[in-house]
Amino acid sequence: MQSMQSMQSMQSMQSLRNVVRAAVTIGAALALFTGLSTSAQAAAGDFTYVNVNGDDFTLHNPKNGECFLLVSGAKSATNRTTAKATVFAEHGCEGSRQTMQPNTSVTFSGTNPHSVMFG
Incomplete structure (x- = not known):
């Protein structure tokens, strides 16, 4: 047993x-x-912009789905990432929007975007 x-x-x-x-x-x-x-989940590459004061900024390998502030608003931007970048008129990725495909540049007229999201 x-x-x-x-x-x-x-x-x-x-x-x-x-x-x-x-x-x-x-x-x-x-x-x-x-x-x-x-x-x-990162958009490989750089997103660069010049704000309304003429200052240059770079977001390096920004995370997809995260909202980034564009300090003082962007007057131009270049998306050299692997993801589309959607720029928004307001802070917090709200308001009217414009999509930038990878490897494109834009000079904004009228409303300057104040935030951007990738993906």
């Missing part, structure tokens, strides 16, 4: 080890996937 209990105990321990191994493998795979997807 004791040997049967010992066998069952050993089988339970082996099953527990298998479950732990599977959990560790899944956790490692998720960590790898999360790391890769995070780096893929």
